[in-house]
Amino acid sequence: MSDTSNRIDSARRAFLNKAGAAAGAAAIAPGVFLTTPAVARPADQPVSSEKRWGILVDTNKCASNCDACVTACKDENGWGSTEHHSSQEQQSQWIRKVEIRNRSTGFVATLPLMCQHCEHPPCVDVCPTGASFKRADGIVLVDKHICIGCRYCMMACPYKARSFIHEDLEDQLPWAPRGKGTVESCTLCVQRVDNDGTPACVEACSAENHNALVFGNLNDENSDISRELARAESIELRADLALNTGVRYRGI
């Protein structure tokens, strides 16, 4: 993303926030609103369970030869080509493109697979130290200050979404600390989400005009993702495990 677009975005956001607040204030008496104005959470306020973040993946729109989401994730969070001594199988993978083929019809679909941000995450269940945890807004994270690198969560995850860092790293990014001996996975770009942003993969998919990824608040019935989920069928991967994933798929 270019600096120009960022400036425009922030200016527009500031304007919309003010406009929204003005409209809300004009509605009725002070403190009484007909609809809740979409005001950004102040930086000093904790996240709450009023929101639950999720992503809808439409595999019909996901292009087979495109990995913009993976590239964007690497760029945003600084993984990929940072581990020079680990074998291919050991290197970190926060998100990957998976190709699935229907044997009887030969139909091939591709989809991005990452942490599914379960409501009942098995990785959190098994973590012996409490490092693997779910935030109030449904984002599943690893607190690397507490992680002892036992990798039990990697065993427990049905989606193979987590990676272990096997070597010393340098030049990490301030918003995505990573280090040897800890487990990591997709954070739903928590650093962006906390600033009213959109995960890098979703942004990249839109930039490619594929729009296969929709991000939003599952608890808000007026959000893009909720309306889209209500409009047409979608599934959870491994729905039999009843994990109530925050990432859902359509077209497979």
Next chain:
Amino acid sequence: MTYAMVARRVSGLLLSALLLLPLAVSAEDAEAENLPFSDLTMTEPERHVSATEECVAPEAVMRRNHMKFILHQRDDTMHRGIRTRRYSLEECVNCHAAKNEQGEYIPVNAENQFCSSCHTYAAVNIDCFQCHATKPVRASRLNGRSASAAHPSGGPGNAPHPFLVSEGNAQ
């Protein structure tokens, strides 16, 4: 004078002669260098303190409590999504990282740099930078994030830290 006293005096003279021998050899050296441990000097740490901007708390408070501030902020940010900048490790690095002659940032944990100089002296191992960035990241990458705008001045994050209040050493 008894024999024993003479023997003691003689051995004392011999001992002092032995001790003074090296001094006699380097007699032409400056007087200060002849003092014991004169070759050991205290290295002044690389401090990189801004002349115009103040730190988020008085220096004495920061020296004693910086680890508490960072620890408190760490849990708030990680688990509760509170992203105030005042006590964030990233802002520490942004301010205290120095540049070399080529104008490139030096990692704050490199030898004699801001973090490492004191911690080496105090023999305290810091783990922060096994994971955390040791240099300010280019402004271009920060653009459009709150990280760019939110220097620790103004905003809700500017309130005094709870530790300062509870310990009564804010002033």
